[in-house]
Amino acid sequence: MLIDSPHWIIIIILLPILGSVVCFLWREHIVKLALATAVGTVTSVGVLSWQVITNGVQRYELGAWSAPLGIELYLDGLSLLMLLVTAIVGFAISIYASAYFKDDKTNIFWPLWLFLWSALNALFVSSDIFNLFVTLEIIGLSAVALVALSGGANAITAAMRYLLVSLLGSMLYLMGVALLYHSYGTVDMVLLSLRTEMTPTMWLIMGLMTTGLLLKTALFPLHFWLPPAHSSAPVPVSAVLSALVVKASFYILWRLWIVVFPLADHAQANLGFILGLLGSLAIVWGGFQALRQTRLKLLIAYSTVMQIGYLFLAFPLANVMGWKATLYFILAHAVAKTAMFMAAGNILIHRGHDRIADFYSMAQYLPLTISAFALSGISLMGLPPSGGFIAKWLLLEASIVSGQWWWGLVLIVGGLLTGAYVFKVLGYAFIQEDSSNEPYPIGISKRMEWMALGMALLAIVLGFIAPFILRIMDIGSPFAEVLS
Amino acid sequence: MTPAFLYALVGIVLFSIGLYGLILYKHLLRKILAINILGSGVFLVMVALADRIGDAVPDAVPHAMVITGIVVAVSATALALALMLRVNEETGQAVLPEDREA
Numbered sequence: 001m002l003i004d005s006p007h008w009i010i011i012i013i014l015l016p017i018l019g020s021v022v023c024f025l026w027r028e029h030i031v032k033l034a035l036a037t038a039v040g041t042v043t044s045v046g047v048l049s050w051q052v053i054t055n056g057v058q059r060y061e062l063g064a065w066s067a068p069l070g071i072e073l074y075l076d077g078l079s080l081l082m083l084l085v086t087a088i089v090g091f092a093i094s095i096y097a098s099a100y101f102k103d104d105k106t107n108i109f110w111p112l113w114l115f116l117w118s119a120l121n122a123l124f125v126s127s128d129i130f131n132l133f134v135t136l137e138i139i140g141l142s143a144v145a146l147v148a149l150s151g152g153a154n155a156i157t158a159a160m161r162y163l164l165v166s167l168l169g170s171m172l173y174l175m176g177v178a179l180l181y182h183s184y185g186t187v188d189m190v191l192l193s194l195r196t197e198m199t200p201t202m203w204l205i206m207g208l209m210t211t212g213l214l215l216k217t218a219l220f221p222l223h224f225w226l227p228p229a230h231s232s233a234p235v236p237v238s239a240v241l242s243a244l245v246v247k248a249s250f251y252i253l254w255r256l257w258i259v260v261f262p263l264a265d266h267a268q269a270n271l272g273f274i275l276g277l278l279g280s281l282a283i284v285w286g287g288f289q290a291l292r293q294t295r296l297k298l299l300i301a302y303s304t305v306m307q308i309g310y311l312f313l314a315f316p317l318a319n320v321m322g323w324k325a326t327l328y329f330i331l332a333h334a335v336a337k338t339a340m341f342m343a344a345g346n347i348l349i350h351r352g353h354d355r356i357a358d359f360y361s362m363a364q365y366l367p368l369t370i371s372a373f374a375l376s377g378i379s380l381m382g383l384p385p386s387g388g389f390i391a392k393w394l395l396l397e398a399s400i401v402s403g404q405w406w407w408g409l410v411l412i413v414g415g416l417l418t419g420a421y422v423f424k425v426l427g428y429a430f431i432q433e434d435s436s437n438e439p440y441p442i443g444i445s446k447r448m449e450w451m452a453l454g455m456a457l458l459a460i461v462l463g464f465i466a467p468f469i470l471r472i473m474d475i476g477s478p479f480a481e482v483l484s
Numbered sequence: 485m486t487p488a489f490l491y492a493l494v495g496i497v498l499f500s501i502g503l504y505g506l507i508l509y510k511h512l513l514r515k516i517l518a519i520n521i522l523g524s525g526v527f528l529v530m531v532a533l534a535d536r537i538g539d540a541v542p543d544a545v546p547h548a549m550v551i552t553g554i555v556v557a558v559s560a561t562a563l564a565l566a567l568m569l570r571v572n573e574e575t576g577q578a579v580l581p582e583d584r585e586a
Binding site for chain 2: 130133134137140141144145148152153156157159160161163164167168170171174175177178179181182187
């Protein structure tokens with residue numbers, strides 16, 4: 001039967017890349033074609049989810065070449081949730097972008113974005129560390145081109161810096177791949193996990209790969225390139241970068257850390273502690289920087305720097321619950337940050353600027369957008385009932401269970417800082433003052449307002465469907481290796 | 485010392501030179517060249533390590549990886565050069581803002 005076919009896993013990669021090429025060649029109907037591709041991709045991911053939820057882990061050998069020679073695609077609960085959040089965010093962004101881009105930029109945006117989507121899907125189903133390098137490079141190159149799309153000195157220099165950082169990160173990672181292949185004779189993660197052991201070379205490999213991927217994930221203090229790139233990109237691109245692209249390199253690091261690196265208990269604790277500490281610094285530093293910003297898009301970009309910090313708090317804990325919390329942070333942040341950038345985009349179009357101090361009467365003009373901003377802020381703060389709350393709750397529980405309660409303090413400080421910068425924006429938006437009395441000429445499409453609100457509501461809904469999502473996380477028990 | 489080991493060592497030296505250049509040089513063209521040298525270092529290490537079995541016939545998998553890597557590096561360099569020209573057009577200088585001399 002069609003729905004049981006094993007080929008859906010390859011369709012989610014091929015369909016967007018095909019759509020990208022078609023959009024590039026046939027520009028008359030580009031938006032319709034691109035949206036059709038988006039619908040097709042989301043449907044394929046839906047079918048694939050149904051397969052995984054009913055039948056468990058999916059494997060696919062490309063061209064029927066089996067590992068170690070061939071490339072094997074592998075899909076467990078962790079990959080599936082990453083694919084699902086990519087599909088949901090990707091779909092919302094496609095709808096938003098169809099109203100956002102008006103000029104000739106449309107013709108450039110769609111091929112690049114579908115290309116990026118295809119690479120993200122490919123990354124989340126790859127279990128081959130070299131194939132991961134290739135997908136990571138495709139993501140990096142298309143993301144850089146998308147940042148440059150908005151033009152102007154800021155965006156171009158930000159894109160340039162992003163490209164250099166991204167290439168350095170990939171090269172460090174590739175050196176690690178070379179050494180791993182040399183030492184253990186395979187690039188398949190599962191086979192590697194059986195063979196790796198703690199040798200001096202392994203320390204070098206871990207150092208190279210971790211540094212490269214941290215650079216791409218923008219963990220403090222390697223975050224310097226992120227705020228300019230994420231804030232100067234066009235709004236739909238900013239949303240994709242913050243919601244999905246930084247998570248892609250994090251995902252690789254995370255998988256390596258759980259599966260490939262042979263971390264004995266004490267090494268895990270010490271190295272994990274360093275990552276947890278950097279994560280905590282990212283939370284505090286990112287939070288303060290966000291609070292200091294006078295422009296909304298920069299504020300949201302620093303908020304991403306901060307939220308990346310949360311993803312690293314589970315590394316010193318290294319228990320299943322901590323990893324689940326991390327995954328929940330990824331999901332909640334992806335959805336909430338998309339909503340927040342969309343809200344910022346609506347404000348930017350409405351006012352023609354994003355100076356927070358001049359946001360007076362915004363709540364009257366754009367009630368849906370301001371509600372979206374507030375709701376996504378609730379999830380970022382981690383107030384119940386929201387996706388962010390579940391993530392923080394799980395992490396708090398994990399830190400208490402493993403006797404490292406101090407990571408809980410970081411969560412509280414982070415929540416307060418987030419509250420401060422969200423309310424700073426809301427405070428200005430509710431000021432009643434319209435001295436100029438001139439009407440704002442540029443209307444925004446209702447679609448853009450509703451998309452922002454829809455994503456913000458989804459960030460809240462994530463707080464209610466936690467049992468369902470936690471059940472998906474257990475498929476193929478991606479975090480089980482940690483227990484041994 | 486086998487020739488393969490020597491090649492790998494040269495690869496690591498190239499990698500270090502590239503890293504040095506990328507961090508210390510300000511002009512973007514030099515940075516892009518440095519990234520290419522760094523990449524060549526990685527590729528050289530990969531090719532050299534293909535000799536790991538010690539047979540006359542080296543392992544073909546790293547060679548395939550290097551070819552893929554070169555394709556990626558060429559596209560990345562093309563994008564970087566195009567961006568560098570745009571940076572020069574927009575700001576009058578082919579350097580990043582933080583490296584600009586006052």
